[in-house]
Amino acid sequence: MNKKKTTVEVKRECGAKNSASPENPEQVIEMIALNSAVNKIKHKILVLSGKGGVGKSTVAANMAVALSLKGKKVGLMDIDVHGPSIPKLLGLEGRPIRQTPDGLQPIVYNDNLKVISIGFMLKNEKDAVIWRAPLKHSLIKQFLTDMEWGELDYLIVDCPPGTGDEPLSIIQLLGSVDGGVIVTTPQDVSLTDVRKSITFCHQVNIPVLGLIENMSGFICPNCGERHDIFKSGGGERLASEMRVAFLGRIPLEPRLVASGDDGKPYLEFSKDSPTAMAFNLVLEPIIALAKDKKEG
Numbered sequence: 001m002n003k004k005k006t007t008v009e010v011k012r013e014c015g016a017k018n019s020a021s022p023e024n025p026e027q028v029i030e031m032i033a034l035n036s037a038v039n040k041i042k043h044k045i046l047v048l049s050g051k052g053g054v055g056k057s058t059v060a061a062n063m064a065v066a067l068s069l070k071g072k073k074v075g076l077m078d079i080d081v082h083g084p085s086i087p088k089l090l091g092l093e094g095r096p097i098r099q100t101p102d103g104l105q106p107i108v109y110n111d112n113l114k115v116i117s118i119g120f121m122l123k124n125e126k127d128a129v130i131w132r133a134p135l136k137h138s139l140i141k142q143f144l145t146d147m148e149w150g151e152l153d154y155l156i157v158d159c160p161p162g163t164g165d166e167p168l169s170i171i172q173l174l175g176s177v178d179g180g181v182i183v184t185t186p187q188d189v190s191l192t193d194v195r196k197s198i199t200f201c202h203q204v205n206i207p208v209l210g211l212i213e214n215m216s217g218f219i220c221p222n223c224g225e226r227h228d229i230f231k232s233g234g235g236e237r238l239a240s241e242m243r244v245a246f247l248g249r250i251p252l253e254p255r256l257v258a259s260g261d262d263g264k265p266y267l268e269f270s271k272d273s274p275t276a277m278a279f280n281l282v283l284e285p286i287i288a289l290a291k292d293k294k295e296g
């Protein structure tokens with residue numbers, strides 16, 4: 001009796017077919033361009049969550065900015081096709097993508113950080129992107145092959161919520177990924193979906209660098225009392241249950257929310273706050289990737 005294939009097995013087979021030897025010169029050129037782009041990236045990090053609204057894009061943006069401020073060459077790729085947030089979070093809205101002799105130029109945030117998002121391609125921020133999987137895959141491939149990234153120490157990929165087409169496409173195109181950073185909030189309704197993101201990483205053979213509990217407690221700026229608005233500790237318990245590293249808690253802070261709305265990354269403009277220190281703890285295993293490579 002034939003065993004019924006799981007969804008993951010079917011998608012892996014599709015990926016294997018797509019990565020098979022190219023059938024025509026155009027495909028050969030595309031494969032060469034893709035391999036050339038990927039080989040210029042030392043470390044590839046996916047920021048994932050099974051749940052929307054947990055602050056995943058905020059984590060990805062601040063992670064990329066913090067690494068760039070440490071002198072690392074960083075690319076930040078927003079592959080959330082239907083809800084791109086990175087242009088807003090970095091204050092880059094309305095910037096045009098320019099054509100150069102070497103290809104399309106990602107948007108430059110600072111000397112060390114380049115950014116790409118479909119948000120830069122929309123004529124109106126109110127426009128809805130109504131695309132099926134093949135168009136999304138083509139866009140993500142274009143982000144890798146047509147953009148002039150140069151040599152990168154890190155590529156941070158801000159994935160949309162869930163475990164669908166976009167994460168599968170970027171994993172297939174990159175070939176190998178150093179790891180995924182999983183973001184959750186402490187309450188059970190978030191943890192249930194985020195658990196699936198960890199399982200997803202295991203099923204597609206991506207190491208989980210760790211889990212972040214975002215919006216973990218609120219410290220009143222007036223009285224100093226702590227309030228666990230979304231509970232607390234759920235992320236740490238989930239990390240223990242799923243046997244992945246717990247990277248730390250990031251508190252809910254009004255200045256962090258305001259910095260996103262103002263397009264001023266928190267880790268650049270509020271370096272000495274407790275929340276900034278929590279963010280920097282999260283970065284330690286990411287920075288350790290470069291150290292481990294040097295030692296190896």
